[in-house]
């Protein structure tokens with residue numbers, strides 16, 4: 001089976017692609033490599049913007065995965081126009097040309113952020129979604145667009161992922177547990193922005209398995225699936241991070257609790273992913289922290305700007321805006 005992973009050089013893709021190779025898949029990655037290339041050497045590289053791909057470029061693939069775009073709120077707010085182009089238009093365009101190229105399945109990296117602010121109820125995929133901020137709205141637009149293309153010959157699966165955490169060769173320290181872990185190790189403190197807020201947490205290993213289950217599901221399956229390892233309040237996540245680090249490393253950590261208003265608050269049911277995709281998470285906040293401890297020697301240069309999406313993105317945007325017009329247009 002040949003698979004194209006668009007945005008496959010990012011945090012999730014850099015953990016997923018080696019596992020796909022291990023399972024015998026032939027994998028290419030199409031990416032702009034904003035965060036460098038941390039992929040195994042045997043991966044085919046397509047160093048292009050997704051909008052430069054044509055249907056003829058996709059004819060050789062059985063499945064196409066979309067893991068690209070602006071992957072957090074700070075990036076979306078820094079460039080709202082690129083947010084809507086890369087998160088809403090790009091997945092729709094790639095799905096359109098994949099279907100024209102007779103690709104059999106398209107898998108879209110959606111997000112539980114589409115649920116916006118809910119009042120402590122468990123949300124399944126049939127509940128109404130209502131995001132009121134650019135990232136969540138753009139992820140929902142992308143999801144709605146790609147689902148329109150599903151038919152009997154073209155499967156479309158959207159995975160609404162919880163906040164992913166754990167070690168990846170393309171590391172991020174701007175994701176809830178990873179950030180708490182970094183400040184615990186660097187400053188001896190676990191910071192909590194709002195202990196009452198609910199979040200579905202997804203270990204990177206469970207995220208990788210969710211994609212594998214989607215790739216290997218019966219060809220007739222299409223649909224939207226919540227995927228998470230567990231639902232927790234941010235306050236509970238902080239306690240679990242703190243206790244695990246203290247137990248594993250024998251250190252003492254302080255706790256800093258604030259009560260900052262948040263636009264996101266949701267917990268999700270993963271029953272559909274269990275029943276239809278056979279997705280069963282095997283990880284917990286504690287096992288995510290142990291995974292981070294085990295991999296710490298590979299990423300303890302905590303202030304490396306590459307670990308923070310917004311820093312890399314701001315730099316890229318400044319570089320583009322400083323280039324002379326002729327260089328931008330290619331004249």
Ligand SMILES: NC(=O)c1ccc[n+]([C@@H]2O[C@H](COP(=O)([O-])OP(=O)(O)OC[C@H]3O[C@@H](n4cnc5c(N)ncnc54)[C@H](O)[C@@H]3O)[C@@H](O)[C@H]2O)c1
Nearest residue numbers: 007010011012031032033034049050068069071109111164
């Ligand atoms: N990380 C999470 O917690 C999380 C949670 C829910 C959903 N998601 C979604 O999952 C996907 C992957 O997340 P991630 O954390 O791996 O993101 P990431 O920011 O680490 O990686 C995104 C990759 O996409 C590439 N890219 C972006 N726009 C492109 C374009 N137009 N053409 C080619 N390449 C492009 C970038 O170079 C980068 O390598 C994203 O769509 C994100 O919105 C992530």
